[in-house]
Amino acid sequence: xxxxxxxxxxxxxxxxxxxxxxxxxxxxxxxxxxxxxxxxxxxxxxxxxxxxxxxxxxxxxxxxxxxxxxxxxxxxxx
Amino acid sequence: xxxxxxxxxxxxxxxxxxxxxxxxxxxxxxxxxxxxxxxxxxxxxxxxxxxxxxxxxxxxxxxxxxxxxxxxxxxxxxxxxxxxxxxxxxxxxxxxxxxxxxxxxxxxxxxxxxxxxxxxxxxxxxxxxxxxxxxxxxxxxxxxxxxxxxxxxxxxxxxxxxxxxxxxxxxxxxxxxxxxxxxxxxxxxxxxxxxxxxxxxxxxxxxxxxxxxxxxxxxxxxxxxxxxxxxxxxxxxxxxxxxxxxxxxxxxxx
Numbered sequence: 001x002x003x004x005x006x007x008x009x010x011x012x013x014x015x016x017x018x019x020x021x022x023x024x025x026x027x028x029x030x031x032x033x034x035x036x037x038x039x040x041x042x043x044x045x046x047x048x049x050x051x052x053x054x055x056x057x058x059x060x061x062x063x064x065x066x067x068x069x070x071x072x073x074x075x076x077x078x
Numbered sequence: 079x080x081x082x083x084x085x086x087x088x089x090x091x092x093x094x095x096x097x098x099x100x101x102x103x104x105x106x107x108x109x110x111x112x113x114x115x116x117x118x119x120x121x122x123x124x125x126x127x128x129x130x131x132x133x134x135x136x137x138x139x140x141x142x143x144x145x146x147x148x149x150x151x152x153x154x155x156x157x158x159x160x161x162x163x164x165x166x167x168x169x170x171x172x173x174x175x176x177x178x179x180x181x182x183x184x185x186x187x188x189x190x191x192x193x194x195x196x197x198x199x200x201x202x203x204x205x206x207x208x209x210x211x212x213x214x215x216x217x218x219x220x221x222x223x224x225x226x227x228x229x230x231x232x233x234x235x236x237x238x239x240x241x242x243x244x245x246x247x248x249x250x251x252x253x254x255x256x257x258x259x260x261x262x263x264x265x266x267x268x269x270x271x272x273x274x275x276x277x278x279x280x281x282x283x284x285x286x287x288x289x290x291x292x293x294x295x296x297x298x299x300x301x302x303x304x305x306x307x308x309x310x311x312x313x314x315x316x317x318x319x320x321x322x323x324x325x326x327x328x329x330x331x332x
Binding site: 007039 | 234
């Protein structure tokens with residue numbers, strides 16, 4: 001398990017995302033949207049950014065070399 | 079006392095003021111910002127929290143700094159932006175984790191939200207959609223079903239101020255990560271990071287809730303954390319003060 005700090009565009013707080021190495025960026029989007037659903041309605045066309053760099057939806061956590069307690073941003077845009 | 083510190087070491091006096099103004103700001107924003115802009119009934123509000131800060135705190139503080147020949151802190155522009163956002167972001171977040179505190183919360187209704195838009199025209203359009211979503215969640219939930227309109231994931235905390243990561247804006251949270259001696263620390267804002275970097279030995283050993291959960295020292299499940307770790311009981315923890323029974327929550331079309 002790889003804990004990440006997740007920030008969903010439109011939300012008011014950062015949340016912990018418990019990721020697996022094989023999770024794709026699309027799955028991280030889903031996890032964070034689900035965690036924030038009480039405050040932010042579900043949206044399509046979101047992507048993950050790390051250090052301002054947009055990551056491909058099918059890229060895995062391992063391939064993206066995400067480490068524990070890294071920051072990910074989930075932002076609008078295809 | 080401040081005069082003596084300034085005479086002895088002006089740079090240290092500046093550092094102390096810069097540090098404690100920022101740290102006090104966060105606590106004051108949560109306590110007084112909640113009270114003035116959310117908990118006081120609309121009919122009894124005489125001014126917004128921001129207006130109060132501008133009139134009674136900022137002007138006085140800048141005058142005091144000038145009197146002692148000190149400068150406004152480097153983060154002053156960040157602080158001024160924070161006046162528009164911070165307590166609103168913490169309030170919306172705290173509402174959705176109200177069981178973790180010992181007092182009840184209220185959903186701002188249409189009239190409150192119109193008032194807040196008038197008082198915070200630069201920031202409220204980014205905050206308001208959160209209350210649309212909370213209202214929709216209550217429409218789909220039965221009254222008193224608090225956990226249907228409540229977060230369950232672990233929230234994150236600043237390694238300096240120990241408050242939740244709610245600085246910046248909903249569009250771009252300002253949290254920032256620092257690697258120091260092989261460990262990662264996260265801060266809600268650049269000022270909190272700067273305070274930490276000046277005296278890391280003072281703060282580095284403290285574990286926030288997230289790090290305690292990850293170390294196995296606290297349960298990751300919210301209800302277990304409330305009961306076993308915080309020592310809160312259902313009858314004590316914070317709830318929606320009306321149990322979701324609001325005139326603007328229409329359940330007739332469910």
